[in-house]
Amino acid sequence: MSIQDSCEKVVRPWGYFINIADGDGYLSKIIHVNPDGKLSVQSHNHRSEHWFVIKGTAKVTLKKQDFILNAGQSIDIPVKAVHSVQNPYQTDLEIIEIQQGDLLSEDDIIRYEDIYGRVTKI
Numbered sequence: 812m813s814i815q816d817s818c819e820k821v822v823r824p825w826g827y828f829i830n831i832a833d834g835d836g837y838l839s840k841i842i843h844v845n846p847d848g849k850l851s852v853q854s855h856n857h858r859s860e861h862w863f864v865i866k867g868t869a870k871v872t873l874k875k876q877d878f879i880l881n882a883g884q885s886i887d888i889p890v891k892a893v894h895s896v897q898n899p900y901q902t903d904l905e906i907i908e909i910q911q912g913d914l915l916s917e918d919d920i921i922r923y924e925d926i927y928g929r930v931t932k933i
Contacts, residue, residue, distance in 0.1 A: 824927040825850055825898075828908075838915040842896075844869070844904040849897035851925035858912030858919060860888040862896070867904035870897045893923065 818829045825848030832839045844850070844867075852872070862871070863885040871878045871886055872895045878886060888894050890912065898904035912919075922931040 823850075824848075824929075826904075831907075833915070836911055836913065836915075838910045840908050840910075841865075842906045842908050844896065844898040844906070846898055846901045846903065848904075849926055850895055851920070851922040851927075851929060852893060852895040853920050853922050854891050854893045855912070855919045856891060856921070857914035858910045859890050860894075861909045861911075862886050862888065863907045863909075865905045865907055867898060867902050868900055869904055869906060870899055871895070872897075895924075 818831055820827045820829050826843040826845045828843065829841045830838060831841055842850075842862075862869070862880075864880045864882050866882055868882075869880045871880055873886065873888060874892055874894070880886060896904075896906065920931070922929055924930065
């Protein structure tokens with residue numbers, strides 16, 4: 812049995828995520844992005860993130876700059892940095908995300924653009 816089989820899957824329009832470990836000041840999850848899926852353009856006020864691609868190819872936008880990351884590559888997302896990830900390819904994308912900060916909650920997402928209509932009202 813894999814970790815993915817034993818943890819709760821949280822479904823989103825772009826795919827899903829699974830929380831795999833957490834502790835004081837950190838949370839790690841597997842993010843699965845379906846082909847043509849895209850997470851919102853967003854930022855976080857209370858956490859940084861480290862993304863490590865484990866499967867597929869990610870197109871990451873960080874501070875208006877695009878990066879193509881293949882399996883085995885990673886990127887750091889600083890606190891308050893505007894960022895997004897998408898999977899414009901026809902194979903599944905999986906990323907291990909490690910969050911660090913004092914508030915590790917889905918409530919710490921400010922959405923600026925979202926193809927699924929979930930922009931944060933400010």
